Amino acid sequence: MSHTLNEVDLTLIDGILDKYAGIKGSLITILQQAQEVYGYLPEDVLYKISDSTGIFPARVLGVATFYAQFRFQPIGKYLIMLCEGTACHVNGAESILKAITDTLDIKDGETTKDGLFSLKIVACLGCCSLSPAIMINEETYGNLTPKKVKLIIKELQKKEALV
Amino acid sequence: MKIIVGEGSCGIAAGAGKVYSAIKEVLPEGVKLGITGCIGMCWLEPIVDIYDGENLVKRLVKVEPKQAELIALAVKNNDIKTIESLFIDEKDMEFLEKQTRIALRNCGLIDPENIDEYIKNGGYEALKKSLFNLNADSVIEQIKISGLAGRGGAGFPTWFKWNAAKISEGDEKFLICNADEGDPGAFMDRAVIESDPHSLIEGMLIASYAIGAKEAIVYIRAEYPLAILRLKKAIKQAEEKGFIGDNILGTDFSCHMRIKAGAGAFVCGEETALIESLEGSRGMPRLKPPFPAQSGYWHKPSNINNVETFANVPWIISEGGDKYAALGTEKDKGTKVFALTGKTNRGGLIEVPMGKTLREVIFDIGAGIRDDKDIKAIQLGGPSGGCIPSNLLDTVIDYKSLSDTGAIMGSGGMVVMDEDTCMVNMAKFFLDFTTKESCGKCTHCRIGTKRIYEILDRITKGEGKTEDIDTLKELCYAVKDGALCGLGQTAPNPVLTTLIYFIDEYEAHINEKRCPAGECTALRKYEIDIEKCTGCTLCARKCPTNAIDGEVKQIHTINQDLCIKCGECYDVCRFDAVKVR
Known part of the structure; x- marks a missing residue:
């Protein structure tokens, strides 16, 4: 250092x-x-x-x-926290992860080149009955499918393009 | 009339906050709008309750903001028949009726942000009883009679820990609540704090009185913002009412309470690691003995229990230890809270007396498995626990019976799996977790879990060797015996239990390079159904490795040598012609 x-x-x-x-x-x-x-x-x-x-x-x-909470790099405008808890795992979190990495071309802990999205895999968001789930900033999105999550990201990208 | 919206984290995630705001906009005069915490029926969120005075008239489920106006109108006109489509299916009420709620006694019934509602339900009476009618020894005696054991998972008798801290020499003692609920798939403690924070506070005050602590600290996950917010509010309200502070209720008992947010480390669930973290250090476990009761926070006598344990305490003091002991089995008394998740039809927060069978919980309360599939296993205790197979569903819920299966009671995560879950991959999933969360202090845990993970990873990729099973067992026992703290000592449990009950799945992966559940991608085989393929070429164009051959309007084929099993062809095919084996 x-x-x-x-x-x-x-x-x-x-x-x-x-x-x-x-x-x-x-x-x-x-x-x-x-x-x-x-x-x-x-x-x-x-x-x-x-x-x-x-x-x-x-x-x-x-x-x-x-501690997992601390970061040493700035994060994107939207922090996507992907739940990899047991319930989400059983209900297909891996396919959600793939959908996100395919769409944004970032891996866990990385930020998109435009500085908009960061991805972080977390152990459990604690809303297991909504699994698989992600949280983007303060908002939770549950009962996801790969299609749904791609749509959510597209919506945010569209919104940002307008700004 | 009163409209109450369920605003636990689950409810809010499902949209309860928006429902609340929408109802507020159109709320008719004379109708009250309020919130409550987690009702426990997570699969029906957002939930809205309509009350007439203290009576629940109707529970509305899966409510959307756009229905606010209809609801407001129905309540205003006292004609709720108009919103019949939102009524809960009466059969679903058995989810609650089949439970015995003690730790969760107020959850979903009172407004967690209003101390008066807690007091109206008998809140802080147990504290008064302790201060005015009981001394420290008789409080501990009641806890001893109740048989209450640590609900964080280990099941150590609570009275014994309290007594050890009480008789420990020292003028300064600390009471600590472990609310660092880190098990993936568990949210019992969060729900209690979000829904009934005063239960926790009152339980902690009684414990502080019993051991002689003047300072009580709640160590809570920073990932639980709503729980922190509500607990802060609740502490402030309790201070204002004179339940927390100097000379509580005019007695010579003084106790202050504060919150410390954890920073995300699973190992901090271990009590000595938690203490290290409270002191601002890396959360690495200490060698025991000395136990925290002798030398804990800042090396002073300290007592640590988890949230659920404390939440039971006010009820036990009010109702009497013998009444709590009347519930449960010969050896294990009282109730246990579980977060029922996974593939059950109903999922949520449940509390049942010890002695119920897993089958009763999963089929009577959880209403069986979704999509009429077969249950394969139940995972109890998260990364420290194990998988119990479906032929042991009649195992009763008590500490001994569950540990006899190789699993543990754990803190309360209960994840139900169906035939589509690969048990080798499940074991790998948990070892991936413990490998990352191992604090690195002792060699067996730091390196052992990693080696176990690597072997499991190879097996799921079709690179397993026959000798792997013996190596896994050897490693598992070495880590179990050699690790310093609970994290390492229990980390091999998910592997050991699956090796006992699902050895056929390991053998299928290793010997036949086949994943019976079809979950391990590397072992999948994609093929094109010649009956269904129309030759549209879409899959061939999308395939990243050009592994699909075929002319337009001709049947396509997949070259297995080139296929990387990414599943792209399966996803894009519009004719359901790509089959996966």
Whole structure:
């Protein structure tokens, strides 16, 4: 990990760092709130958290990479979370995944070149009776078929083309 | 009259929020509109209940926003016959009638965002009873009489943990709720928090009183935003009413409560890993002993139970431990909540007394298998559990009977599979999960699960060898014996149970290069039905490897050597002429 050019406004997390200053065991909470600010965890932000909390950079990165919630790359405008829970698996999540990767040409963890869509496979969205299901930003789509999911993506692409 | 919309996560995902807004727009004067949490009948969402006072007049199912006006009008005119098409099939009500709801006693009945509704249903009476009529020992005694055991899956007696934390020396003690429900296919805890958060809060307060904790923490999955929101609201309301804080209800018992959002790691369901995570570290398990009761959060005595366990506590204190113990079997008392999913006709949240058989749950409550297919297996306990075959459907639900089959009670995920599910692929699915979620601390789990996964992966691709089965068994037992925590110790269960009950499927994959369920793509064979092929050339044009030969209006054939089994021809054919074997 090397220091990079300052691309992000590091002052945006001053409030968060002040709030948790001196409260031990707050690293994960700080990382969560920082990610809410930037949408991901830029390298410089991790360094700043390290400086401010006195926790070694290696440990900050170690904790951040341990948990599935944290990202180190910006994500697309639409984050598609594909449920790979047991119920979705049994009800055909694999065919939904194929439909998404075929349509958008991205794999798990990747973002489309136009910056519109990111794909993330998650363990369980917890709406098993709607399986197979995906979540795009805050909206859940259930009882999917490959055709349905292709249509949902096409609709979003159409909407974006109009903007 | 009152209109109540079921707004649990499942309901909202199915569109309940839009239904609520639509009804709100056209709500007639004098009619109240409210929400409730998860009713449990997930397959019928969105659900709208019409109440007259406290009486449920009618339950409407699969409601769409465009029907809001009709509903409003029917309620206004007191003529609900006009919306008969939305009525629930009365037969479906047996889904609820055949359950015994204790942990879920308020779910789907009260507004989770309104503490007064909880109080009206007898809420916080158990806390008052504990504080004013019982001391810490007699609270623990009631829990002991009830026979309540940890509902997170391990089934350890709750009273024993409480007592250990109570007698442990230390002026500062912590009570922790494990709401890091990570099993894929399980949503019991989420439903309880979303639908009845005060039950959890009250249970935690009683436990804090019993062990002498002044601080209670809920460690909850960040992926459960609605549950976090409702729990936050509920804690605030309980603080305002004086149930949480200093000198609760004028006594010398003080307890504060806070929420900590987990960041997504399955291993944090293990209590010592959870504590590490609470302290801001990587969630890696600690060696036990010392147990958390002696040295837990910040090395202080701590007690950890899961959501469902706590949700039972207020009922037990109010009704008496013996009443809880009257339910269930000789050895295992009370009820258990399950998330019934997969291929059943009815899927949702259920609570049944210990001692019911799997058959009763799947056929009486779940109404059997969809599309009249045959049931093949039931998966219990997620990645730590196992698959029970259909010939053991009369196994009763208690800790011992289920573990005798090789599966476990688990936290409550119950996924039903039909003949189309490949059991080797199922085992691979779970090992893929545990491989990714292994924290990496101990060698057996980190490397063992990976090697097991690789073998399973080969088998599903038709590259299995005869000796693989013995190697799998050897590896499974090595990981089981050698792993440090519950994750690794139970990770081989999905493989071991399928090796016992579905060995024929493994052998078919290895020896005949055939997947009996037809699920493993690499073992599929695509062929063109000469009776149906019209020679339209569509499949040949779509085939990415040019594996399909044929002239226009001539029957096409698939060159098996070139075919990569992508299924494109199967998907595009308009004449149903591509067959898959």
